[in-house]
Amino acid sequence: MQKLGLTALIFHAIFVIFILAPLVMVVAVSFTDKGYLSLPTDGLSLRWFYAILDNPDFIDAFWMSLWLAFISASIAVIISVPAALAIARHKFPGRDTISAFLLSPLMIPHLVLGVAFLQFYSSIGLGGSFFGLAAAHVILITPYSLRLALASATGLSTDAENAALTLGASKFTVFRRITLPLILPGVAGGWILAFITSFDELTMSVFVASPATQTLPVKMYHHITQTIDPLIASISTVLIVLTFIVMLILDRFYGLDKIFIGKG
Amino acid sequence: MSTSQVKKVPYLLTTPGVLFFALLLGAPMVMTFLLSLHSYDFNTGIQTDWTIANYIEVLGDPYFQKIFARTFGLSLLVTVICILIGVPEAYVLSRLSSKWRSIFLLIVLGPLLISVVVRTLGWALFFGGNGVLTMISQALGFGDEPVSLMFTFTGMTIALVHVLVPFMVISVWASLQKIDPQSEDAGLSLGASKMTVLRRITLPQAMPGILSGSIIVFALTASAFATPAIIGGRRLKVVATAAYDEYLSTLNWPLGAAIAVILLLANILIIVSYNKVIERRFANIFE
Numbered sequence: 275m276q277k278l279g280l281t282a283l284i285f286h287a288i289f290v291i292f293i294l295a296p297l298v299m300v301v302a303v304s305f306t307d308k309g310y311l312s313l314p315t316d317g318l319s320l321r322w323f324y325a326i327l328d329n330p331d332f333i334d335a336f337w338m339s340l341w342l343a344f345i346s347a348s349i350a351v352i353i354s355v356p357a358a359l360a361i362a363r364h365k366f367p368g369r370d371t372i373s374a375f376l377l378s379p380l381m382i383p384h385l386v387l388g389v390a391f392l393q394f395y396s397s398i399g400l401g402g403s404f405f406g407l408a409a410a411h412v413i414l415i416t417p418y419s420l421r422l423a424l425a426s427a428t429g430l431s432t433d434a435e436n437a438a439l440t441l442g443a444s445k446f447t448v449f450r451r452i453t454l455p456l457i458l459p460g461v462a463g464g465w466i467l468a469f470i471t472s473f474d475e476l477t478m479s480v481f482v483a484s485p486a487t488q489t490l491p492v493k494m495y496h497h498i499t500q501t502i503d504p505l506i507a508s509i510s511t512v513l514i515v516l517t518f519i520v521m522l523i524l525d526r527f528y529g530l531d532k533i534f535i536g537k538g
Numbered sequence: 539m540s541t542s543q544v545k546k547v548p549y550l551l552t553t554p555g556v557l558f559f560a561l562l563l564g565a566p567m568v569m570t571f572l573l574s575l576h577s578y579d580f581n582t583g584i585q586t587d588w589t590i591a592n593y594i595e596v597l598g599d600p601y602f603q604k605i606f607a608r609t610f611g612l613s614l615l616v617t618v619i620c621i622l623i624g625v626p627e628a629y630v631l632s633r634l635s636s637k638w639r640s641i642f643l644l645i646v647l648g649p650l651l652i653s654v655v656v657r658t659l660g661w662a663l664f665f666g667g668n669g670v671l672t673m674i675s676q677a678l679g680f681g682d683e684p685v686s687l688m689f690t691f692t693g694m695t696i697a698l699v700h701v702l703v704p705f706m707v708i709s710v711w712a713s714l715q716k717i718d719p720q721s722e723d724a725g726l727s728l729g730a731s732k733m734t735v736l737r738r739i740t741l742p743q744a745m746p747g748i749l750s751g752s753i754i755v756f757a758l759t760a761s762a763f764a765t766p767a768i769i770g771g772r773r774l775k776v777v778a779t780a781a782y783d784e785y786l787s788t789l790n791w792p793l794g795a796a797i798a799v800i801l802l803l804a805n806i807l808i809i810v811s812y813n814k815v816i817e818r819r820f821a822n823i824f825e
Contacts, residue, residue, distance in 0.1 A: 285626055293700070293703075297660055298660075299660045366545060372552050389785055391566050393573055477763040481785065491654075502662055517652045
């Protein structure tokens with residue numbers, strides 16, 4: 275293996291600074307003691323973090339996003355686990371078509387999904403409903419959980435299952451006690467990735483969410499297009515910290531690179 | 539188990555997903571396509587006629603042509619910059635010791651988990667008239683005028699490169715991992731210079747990763763909404779923000795639907811033709 279030269283290391287340092295700069299900027303601004311956007315040059319202040327507590331709109335939007343992501347990631351997993359088992363372990367006519375169909379939202383820009391759901395829901399009277407928003411999110415995130423479930427179900431040996439069946443276990447018991455534990459890492463990873471994707475989603479939700487079902491990214495987006503103030507920076511800082519904790523957990527158990535290869 | 543029973547199982551298992559998708563993805567997409575074939579009247583709303591006038595307007599009107607050209611140019615520029623900085627970074631990452639590599643992978647990939655609104659906000663703070671950019675330029679003695687990259691093409695490009703370059707790094711990194719390090723050592727021991735090894739051995743093997751990274755970055759830039767909306771604003775519309783305005787400001791849904799359909803078709807065309815290229819040119823690498 276070749277060693278890295280000085281030029282390569284300098285490039286690397288600049289790249290890392292480029293990646294971190296905007297995040298550091300957000301965190302720095304959130305600690306300002308001024309009433310306007312500025313860097314905390316006269317000392318750190320937590321006033322803009324306390325200010326979050328005076329804005330229940332944002333806190334409501336946060337809970338809405340959390341609840342929405344929880345519900346839709348769970349439904350996505352319930353849909354994708356049986357589908358992954360069928361696709362990974364059976365050969366049947368139409369297999370590739372079904373697999374492509376369930377992965378197809380990856381190829382559709384979120385904007386297109388957003389306008390399609392906007393029209394569909396308003397024509398069937400579900401416009402602005404939580405149900406509609408959750409269903410749209412399920413469509414969007416199912417490919418992520420399906421892909422991780424597929425990866426863990428592919429090449430799984432059927433020996434243990436056959437043994438259990440021979441010994442008289444019911445099919446459901448075999449699934450619960452043998453198959454599920456074997457694919458659980460992939461399923462759990464898929465749930466987390468689906469959860470994060472739903473929690474962060476903006477472009478589609480902008481069209482589907484109503485004032486009553488506004489998610490945090492949508493609320494933040496509308497706020498930023500009106501005004502950029504230290505409040506939005508302190509909210510973002512809280513999000514950065516929370517995401518960082520989730521990221522460490524994910525990396526610990528799966529490796530971030532494995533989760534992201536092919537995401538997009 | 540009889541044969542017919544075996545064959546039923548996979549269909550039963552996929553039914554919930556397929557039904558859910560047919561109803562909640564198929565129907566909305568078909569409706570959007572049909573909507574794009576209706577005309578719109580500003581007094582009476584959506585008409586019941588069938589016409590391709592919306593497509594003619596979107597593809598023929600210089601106003602929309604400019605928006606499509608801007609989006610295409612932006613996607614191309616962002617992709618090229620992502621290649622120029624993402625490929626070397628992936629190479630550096632692959633050469634680090636495993637301890638440093640896992641730390642820097644976390645730094646480079648972590649932002650993908652943070653909402654794009656937050657990441658764009660960071661650049662908006664840099665770019666604003668009273669932002670850090672102004673302070674830096676004043677400190678360096680470039681005069682006292684505030685420097686603002688808000689609502690500029692440059693600002694939009696920088697922010698989008700930041701948002702999307704992790705996809706390039708991860709995809710190149712994945713293909714670099716598959717390279718047998720001995721092939722590089724063989725080149726070196728046979729007298730090739732480091733540069734030649736890089737150019738003739740490493741780079742060709744990384745090519746599939748560079749291509750797939752490019753396609754992801756290009757497609758995501760072409761349909762990006764949040765970053766162009768916040769940094770570019772109303773002054774520098776791209777396809778996604780133009781469709782947003784047709785739907786939520788002008789309320790000309792059929793025209794917006796036509797823009798959305800064109801965006802979708804362009805997206806699918808890029809991805810499918812890319813897959814064809816990959817299958818043909820790199821068949822030997824994927825074996």
